[in-house]
Amino acid sequence: MGAVTGYLLGRNLAFRHAPALANGLMRLTNVTGRGGDAEGDAALDYFEGVVEDYERIAAHAGVVEGDGHEPALFEGRTVLELGPGNTRAVAMLARLRGAKSVDGYDAFDLQTRDPSRLRALYAGLLKRAGDDPAKADALLAGGRVHHDAASLQATGRRYDLVISRAVLEHVRDLTKLHRELRELTTDDAVLIHKIDMRSHGFEWDHELDFLLFPEKLYRSITTHIGEPNRVRAQGYLDVAMQYGFTPVHVSSTRRISPERVAALRDSLAEPYRSLSPEVLSVLGIWLVLVREGHPLARAAKPVDLESIPVAPSGMAPF
Numbered sequence: 001m002g003a004v005t006g007y008l009l010g011r012n013l014a015f016r017h018a019p020a021l022a023n024g025l026m027r028l029t030n031v032t033g034r035g036g037d038a039e040g041d042a043a044l045d046y047f048e049g050v051v052e053d054y055e056r057i058a059a060h061a062g063v064v065e066g067d068g069h070e071p072a073l074f075e076g077r078t079v080l081e082l083g084p085g086n087t088r089a090v091a092m093l094a095r096l097r098g099a100k101s102v103d104g105y106d107a108f109d110l111q112t113r114d115p116s117r118l119r120a121l122y123a124g125l126l127k128r129a130g131d132d133p134a135k136a137d138a139l140l141a142g143g144r145v146h147h148d149a150a151s152l153q154a155t156g157r158r159y160d161l162v163i164s165r166a167v168l169e170h171v172r173d174l175t176k177l178h179r180e181l182r183e184l185t186t187d188d189a190v191l192i193h194k195i196d197m198r199s200h201g202f203e204w205d206h207e208l209d210f211l212l213f214p215e216k217l218y219r220s221i222t223t224h225i226g227e228p229n230r231v232r233a234q235g236y237l238d239v240a241m242q243y244g245f246t247p248v249h250v251s252s253t254r255r256i257s258p259e260r261v262a263a264l265r266d267s268l269a270e271p272y273r274s275l276s277p278e279v280l281s282v283l284g285i286w287l288v289l290v291r292e293g294h295p296l297a298r299a300a301k302p303v304d305l306e307s308i309p310v311a312p313s314g315m316a317p318f
């Protein structure tokens with residue numbers, strides 16, 4: 001562990017002093033939620049799946065009408081996608097499904113610098129949808145990826161749908177983000193997050209071994225390299241509720257068994273060691289939230305994280 005920690009400390013320090021290098025390297029290594037190898041048909045499947053999963057989980061949570069295959073989620077919405085990563089494929093598909101506009105909010109500038117790659121991806125998605133493959137620019141016009149909240153504020157837009165996939169676990173300052181989202185959203189907004197709570201990259205022989213590091217050490221090796229923040233489900237609920245976002249649906253996208261948790265639990269750093277095996281067993285969640293003006297806000301029941309349901313079947317695990 002010592003040698004690995006030394007390497008990680010050095011890498012973090014280099015990225016801290018050279019953010020342009022960090023951005024470039026992330027672009028080169030294709031850091032996305034779909035991994036580095038999803039090109040061609042696999043990339044088309046991925047992005048279609050991401051958008052359909054948002055629709056399905058929204059229908060399941062009851063925030064939109066329909067069976068999840070209807071384009072009801074995006075229709076007429078002013079959408080903010082957190083952490084779009086290296087393409088605007090989700091934005092384009094959301095526009096195709098009726099979104100009024102789609103902006104992105106990404107802390108890093110990861111957009112692919114190769115226009116031909118983006119063109120091929122967008123054309124492929126449009127062709128599959130039975131639409132004009134040359135329509136991507138028109139669909140994406142009127143929205144763009146912003147890198148800070150001030151720039152988003154300047155659009156004058158208030159968003160009534162916020163979506164994110166494989167993003168919140170990378171956000172270091174969740175309080176700041178939620179404060180910004182409070183300012184940027186309408187009072188009946190819906191927020192849908194898919195959060196991957198696994199280790200990203202330095203897992204040795206157990207899914208939870210990234211929780212072995214005491215917080216201060218973990219921060220010193222990861223502040224500038226986009227590793228996950230290690231926040232567990234309760235942390236996401238607490239910060240959301242602090243800013244007036246009410247959870248209306250929480251489900252697990254992946255779990256390990258309580259027995260598997262028990263193999264490492266006593267060695268974990270605090271606060272993880274004190275969490276229950278059930279809570280530690282959850283490695284990913286869907287989180288659907290609404291603001292106070294949404295009809296579901298008042299009827300929402302408290303969430304019991306000791307027994308959250310498994311996500312509806314048929315959706316991608318991450």
Ligand SMILES: C[S@@+](CC[C@H](N)C(=O)[O-])C[C@H]1O[C@@H](n2cnc3c(N)ncnc32)[C@H](O)[C@@H]1O
Binds near residue numbers: 032082083167
């Ligand atoms: C694993 S990638 C996921 C990309 C995309 N959503 C996907 O599924 O392929 C994480 C994304 O979150 C972005 N990100 C990290 N920290 C962020 C923050 N504080 N605010 C907004 N975006 C952030 C990263 O730059 C990156 O685009």
